[in-house]
Amino acid sequence: MSVLRFPNPGSDISKMIFTYIAIFKELETKRNFTHDDARDAMIKYGLVSSSGAIGQEAVRRSVRDDRSRDSLYNQHKMYSEFYRMLGWYKPGTMNTNFNFTELSSYIAKAEQDYSKRIFEECLLSIVFPNPLVENKKGNIIRPFPFILRLASNLEGVIFRDELIVAVLALQNDTLVDIFEKTVTYIKDLRKNKRKLSAELKKLSQNTGIQTNTLQNYTRIPLGSLKYTGWFNRKTIRGIYSAAMTGFELTKNGQEKTKLLTMLKDIRHEEIENFDINERGSFTLLSSFVFMERCGYDITNFEPIIIDLTQKSNNLLNHLGIRHHSSIFYSPYQQATEEELNFAKELDSKYE
DNA sequence: ACCTCTCGAAGAACATCGCC
């Protein structure tokens, strides 16, 4: 039994995006930038504080001999975990330095609306396992589509602690009937609040993780549900015995859920046995689909897309994909370095 | 080969505020 862990740098998503753009602007040309480099960029824009101070004073107060106790260092460390999940950072030469992914320039240079759409797509594409973030626990899950689907099958509402016991604690979301089982599980919990609390406590005991900490894990997920406008946070009465803060699907969220049902959720494991020509072509193809879903016009690339579809034909058939628009796969978050390099080279040949 | 020590990743907790 293990729990999917999200870092807890905060829950203000727009700030995290703004921070990313600031870091990108400062370090765009730097290869293998470190936590300290990024910290300096954050400081420059007044985006972090430490011990009640900002700017260089914050740096001064934050620095410890033991780096693991350095608060600003830790802040960026947690940001970096999330950016990696989103496919915005990729590992550099070491575990402690980073490079920007292809997406970075789109995010930083995009109009406000585009950066939000890119965030949404990346959020939906967060999936474990993946090559960017190690997850030692081994949970297999694409959490956000699962959450949307759950809510829409449960009176349009989901609660924080349900998210922990039913989603973060889920071991494998690809098992047959797992979705239906999870719905039933939550319906049963909803008979009374004590049952939910008991489940949370049980999970805490089984995993050795404090309930406090488990709740820390939900900050980014819940912040994201709000930021995207898929959910509203409000006091919900009538589901549990007492009134409780919950998250209610908006019209926006309902539409997104519906859209997702038409897509084929692809995990890297399903394609890893194909040869690199197929995988590389598919990687490039999926990047066009990804950008289109972010709102970019790709009609000019139609001939390339047709060619790539042919080149990855076996793979697409294997997945049961008839048209590229149903591909639900983020190359920035799921593809290996080998596949990305192949795709890049292929792309340059088309120009 | 084994030992030691450092450091970063991961994990946990504290502090405070606002709201029901």
Place this chain on the structure above:
DNA sequence: GGCGATGTTCTTCGAGAGGT
């Protein structure tokens, strides 16, 4: 007045660098 959200700070642990 208690709960939840959030920003911030503190703790644990194991990998691996470097010494013997």
